Amino acid sequence: MTAHTPARPRKKKSRRGKFLIITVVVLGLLLVAADFALAAVGEYQIAQRMREKLQLDEDPSVRINGFPFTLQAIRGDYKHVQINATGVPLKNEQQGVDLRDLEIQADLRHTRVELADLLEGNVSKATIDEVDGSVKIKSLDLNRLASQVTPFEKLSIDPDNRVTTTTTTTTAPADPKAPKTTAAIRISGQTNVAGKLVSLSAYGQITLVSGAIQITIDDIELDDASLKQIIPQLRQALAITINPGTLPFGATPTEVAVEPGAFTLKGKITDVPLVQR
Template identity: 30%
Template sequence: MRSPTRISSPQPSHDGAPAYRNPYEELAELADPSPEDDDADLGGRKDQPSGVGSDSGSSAGSGSGDDGEPWSPPNHRRSSRRRRGRFKAVPRTAKALIGLVVLGLLLVLGDRWAVMYAERKAEQQLQKKLDLATAPNVTIHGFPFLTQVLGKKLEQVDIAVPDVAADRVSLAEVRAQAQDIRIVGDLPSSFKGAVVGRMKGDVLLSFEDLNRELGASQVRFRALGPSSVRADGKLPVAGKEVSLHAKAHIRRQGDRGISTSVSDMRLDIPEIATYRPGPGADAGLFLHKKAAEQISEDSGKAQALLSIPAVAEKLGVQPSQADRAQSDGRELDRITGSPRFVPALLGVNLVQAANDHPQLARKLGIDPTVAAALAKLKVPELTDKLELSFQLPKKAKGIRLANIGVSPEGIRADLTGTGLNFGKTR
């Protein structure tokens, strides 16, 4: 029969205080006894280790460990103390370095935030004070920014302004680099203005904008040379479309403007004639070479021209010869077959003949109403359609233009300025 397992009570220590047994040993005693223990119970308890279930002060009964020290519960806070201990083991120099790095990052982030805030405020102020349709793009250079603010002096500020109105046209882009800037007021709360020590930049009058703003007559502009622009397009005249061609030479007007002088202007009636306006000797309506050659081969058109004494005289044909050519085919062939006929015909101004003899104009393929309308066109009226000039805005005081030229994108000019005042500087 299995003997009941006894749980020993706390045993007194040497000093009289109760000594607590190891709980793991008590759990072991609660387990089922081994077969040897059953035999001992049946035949009488034998070979029972001393101290088990007795009041002796042995190591098993006293709850002490193998080394004789009193048992104590495990301390589960050692790991956290160990982690804190590892951080304490980091040298103070490394801790200080980490702290400086973190502080530096915070200062840099704060400085960059202040720059972005100041740039946004400057963009709003410039748009308002210069009455711009689009807010400019302002970039403040220099680090740290906050020290510049405290000193009220900025090293460099880049400004890019798109779409600036300049008289009839718009400047596609104005870029400026301002240096040595003295701030008036306090950034960013009470900014009043600034004084720019020196400034440089450039402006672009793009052909794309010129085509849109001056292209009501379907005129297109392109670069022709370092200081010239080519204009080509269509122009409605008396309900018909004629081709327009001209050259515009770019030059500086004073130190704040650009002007153009238009030359070699002509309006073409396709494959028939060209009209050149103006009071010069080359002004008037002149046949194309191909049309003149066709007339020399067409007896009807040639006889119609020779029937007009003023035209025959300009062709170098005597009145008697012109009269015989009306009825004598051989005389007509002799006149029109001469190597001098076509070149002479190209030099004949047909404006008056077309106006006085509408039937002749129609026979030559020229609409009399178009010829009459072309003769009424005035040079200023035409050049106004090709006017590329502009002036810098009046509010941009102290800025001057220099080094004007033509690029594939449009007309460019450099900007310069010193001692420029923006806003309230007093």
């Protein structure tokens, strides 16, 4: 019979490997947690400065995108910072502006500030390569403004997606990259006529003129065709100009858009300070 050599025990090697793996995983989790914690501090400091800059009653939502945050912090270059504030009021009696439910959004591209300054809240030297800013005007404000002329209820905003057939072959195609200063709209809601609640759908367009939105109504449909005599009055009531002023960071509005529930003004500005100097 041939004698067999017993296999060597591998328990110590196996345990050492498992310990190494656990250690690496734990260290990785700690580094990730530290990275998120550091990012949270940076977001808080930016939110504080943005509350002052945008004159908000509460801190806006701030998100520093990109992982790891620590690498961006070491470079002092934060590639994409998103700022969002909702329910923002805006009142300017001299210009006749009274908006109460604005949504403000800003996308900051390459915010440049040293980590030590950011953590201390000292961002006086911070600069931003480019800011995409937008202000969203919602149905609530439109309903209130329109009701100053004729009482409306439940006004809603939507794009006018009806298919148009008035196209010509001689018209040059629009540049898809060019800012859109006009957009088709559909405004629907209800109004009271002689004690009767009438539903309506108004079709027209919004146009960006000198930084303000001008609404023009071309067609109105009523659920009661016998009341067509009130259409001119409704058209006049919905012909509204809304001027929310400049966009975040002083960007000039160059584009207008319609989405379900809101109008949006958009604009871009380059090489701006994070806070007013």
